[in-house]
Amino acid sequence: MTGVTRRTLLTVAAGAAAATGVSTPAAATTEAAPGGPGTAGLSPVLRADLITRVTPRDNWRVVAVALRYAHRIDPRGGVIPPSAFQVTATVGGRTAPRTVTRVYPHTAPEVDERAGSGRPGNFLIIELDPADTNSPAAGSDPFPLDRAYAVRQVADVRAPGGATVLAASPFAVRNDGVITPVVDDFVAGSFTDSTGFELDFRLHRPRGFVERPGASTRYPLVVTLHGGGEVADNNMTQLTGNRIAVTFAKPERQRAHPAFVLAPQVPLPRPMDGPDATDWTDARVQGALAELVDAFAAGHPVDERRLYLVGLSSGARGIFGLLPKRPDRFAAAVATAGWGDTATMEKITHIPLWADHSMDDPVVPYREGRFGKPGTWGLMNALESAGARVTRGEWGNDLPKAEFEAKSRALLKEARRAGSHVLFTSYSPGTTPVNPHLAWAQTYENDVVVEWLFDQSR
The missing domain is CATH 2.60.40.2180 (Immunoglobulin-like)
Incomplete structure (x- = not known):
């Protein structure tokens, strides 16, 4: 693959992906x-x-x-x-x-x-x-x-x-x-924030969208945060390392829910600032990400009431790090296999959230998390202690798609009956294929979760 030309200040490299x-x-x-x-x-x-x-x-x-x-x-x-x-x-x-x-x-x-x-x-x-x-x-x-x-x-x-x-x-x-179907529909660009820090990104425009001043239709914005394995300078592996961005851009999903899909990439060298050695919570990366979202939403026909954050592994850690600092910015979030700071959960009790995690995850342990910060189980407990009503479910991560989605649908019905907007799915030990850390394989293919996400509005 050829390298992607860098740009500055929210410029998009047109023609960077037209292989189809x-x-x-x-x-x-x-x-x-x-x-x-x-x-x-x-x-x-x-x-x-x-x-x-x-x-x-x-x-x-x-x-x-x-x-x-x-x-x-x-x-x-x-x-x-x-x-x-x-x-x-x-x-x-x-x-x-x-x-x-x-x-x-x-x-x-x-x-x-x-x-x-x-x-x-x-x-x-x-x-x-x-x-x-x-x-x-x-x-x-x-x-x-x-x-x-x-x-x-x-x-x-x-x-x-x-x-x-x-x-x-x-x-x-x-x-x-x-x-590469779908991936080739993303264009490449980069953004330089007010401090001079630069983030590469890939962008998928809504199906049928024609960019023009004064457009009357406004679209949701889905911001995808990749995991630690996709930290790089290639402006590609945040799309190809997993399907977190691709699944929101595939044609059938765009027909049902046309949306901008913005996939930034943490650059090398890994920032690794702070005691928990994460990427999306590095002050420089987090600041540039927040400015990128604001600048993109201001410059495009984005529905400001429907900004969504989705992330996996250290991307989920990024969600739990950013939401408390921008508690009134995002309409909802989906976080898989993450960890974070329980002390800040009281700031996000009002935000609709669907979290999931494998109970036998060896990379980001379900309870212990990483570097002294608990995993999703502890964060959900903290949200509950702060006043959020958390609806919990447990099932196998190897279920066929129809059965998996039926479980998700039942959990969502239970949450709605209880007046809960925080859902937590735990995957039973020994049921996540390939590696227990890869809990997200079904998450973003799950039509129930995606429909729930797009139903949320700030």
Whole structure:
């Protein structure tokens, strides 16, 4: 991935992410390319792009390669065998094969979620197993993936009647670029506060929004605070390290709740000021974040009554640090796997909050928290002692989505009956997949939580 150009004072780098509209050069950058019927050695492949995906638990991975051909591909009802193609990836100086799971034609460079043989078109989609050890698109920073993948057709592809659809070739084509749905819709920018401290950010505009003076429609603003693992200078991993921002920007969510999504990134070196060695509570970062939110809301058609904070891990710590200092600014917050100062909870008893945490979290312990400041359990107790009515629920974090949301819906009904605007979900020990700290995998995919959030207004 290329670096993102820095800007100052709330400028947005237009055109920084437009990979979904794939350009059509005269020919792909290739070692050579698969042949086709009647091509006499000329490449019918115009372009190759990797398709990546940000998933709730597996983060950012390469899930497919899209080949754009000069001609329409139609297997005439036949199925293209995965064994007809070989794909290798060179990542971190090591070249290894990827597992091809499905191959089909398509009308666009995107994965077709439907079962079947695809739709005839100029694109050939080669799906890859996301469980491959070399499938990640990033480590602490994005990997340089341009031309990192090689695709070779090793067997003829034939229609059921025997006609050759695509001929095998000893040559390989390499990818020109990388497509990441939803992430590519964010533009990149940076903000410099009154002290000269700079925060990079990514911005997703509401679906159908046209920025113009005097716009009559005003939109909610969702501010997402990433975890400690996404502290960097790449202005990317706050989107791809987890789905906290992406889930609010995906098309189906924007159709239901059009909103600005603002995803700032804590820069390197890690500030680490203060006794608890956090990032979003560092005085410089917190000050710049507050100014960024104010400046953005003032300069865009934002509904000032509907500013929302969402965060995970140290991002949740940032929420519990910022809300007491700006108790009349935000309409609601969702905080996952956080920790904080119990002494300040009395200042936010009026703010609608939905918090969740795995009970066996080893990174930010559910009760003990970090650096002498308690985890979510202690913060909820402090809110209750200060006068807030907290509605609590416990269930497994590995439940199917429908059952998980049914539990959330029941908890919300209980809260409404009790006149409570603070909800606390605890995930039973041994039920959070991959790592008990990753409690957020279902949080931001949970339509009940998101609907609750957008229902709140200051």
